[in-house]
Amino acid sequence: MSQNNNIVSIQIPENPLEQILKQGAQQLLAQAVEAELILLLEQYQDDKVEGVQRVVRNGYQPERTIQTGLGDIPVKVPKVRDRKKEGVKFNSSLIPPYLKKTKNIEELISWLYLRGISTGDMQPALAPIFGNEAKGLS
Incomplete structure (x- = not known):
């Protein structure tokens, strides 16, 4: 606490049940988004460019949080790269772009x-x- 500030921050511990529910929701959401990505990759599995897969995984978008009834849940949405550069992108139906809550x-x-x-x-x-x-x- 500084000399000019008389406000004291109180740290309330999070309920262990809430922590488990948030972690479970985060893991379930990650698995569902991963399943969506696999479906997209399977659509282009036979499409090759110069002998290599046309559409491949390409990391993740920056992590963001979504406000839910359980509180903030961090999510990471995967990205794909289209080697033909024809605009194949991965957009999750569960976590559309710009979803905040x-x-x-x-x-x-x-x-x-x-x-x-x-x-x-x-x-x-x-x-x-x-x-x-x-x-x-x-």
């Missing part, structure tokens, strides 16, 4: 607003549900 979170925010909670009171109302992850919701 799940649909049920967006519906919850709308419902709270309709029930009379003003936009200024939204974060304190969501904090008991999402904890510190409620900061980005509006």
Whole structure:
């Protein structure tokens, strides 16, 4: 604590059950996205360019988080490279580009607003549900 600051940060330990649920959701989501990628790669499995596979894995997009009912879940979406440069890309149907929060979170925010909670009171109302992850919701 500095001399000019009298605010003390309180660290609340995360519930072990919530940790297990988040880890399970993260692993299940990663497996489902991986299965989607395998389906795409199988579509182009017989298509070769100069004797090598046309569409191949090419790492991952930068890790991002998605706000869910369980809290923030980190996700990594794989990328592919099209050696013919004809624009074959991998877009997961589960994690579309620019997805920041799940649909049920967006519906919850709308419902709270309709029930009379003003936009200024939204974060304190969501904090008991999402904890510190409620900061980005509006």
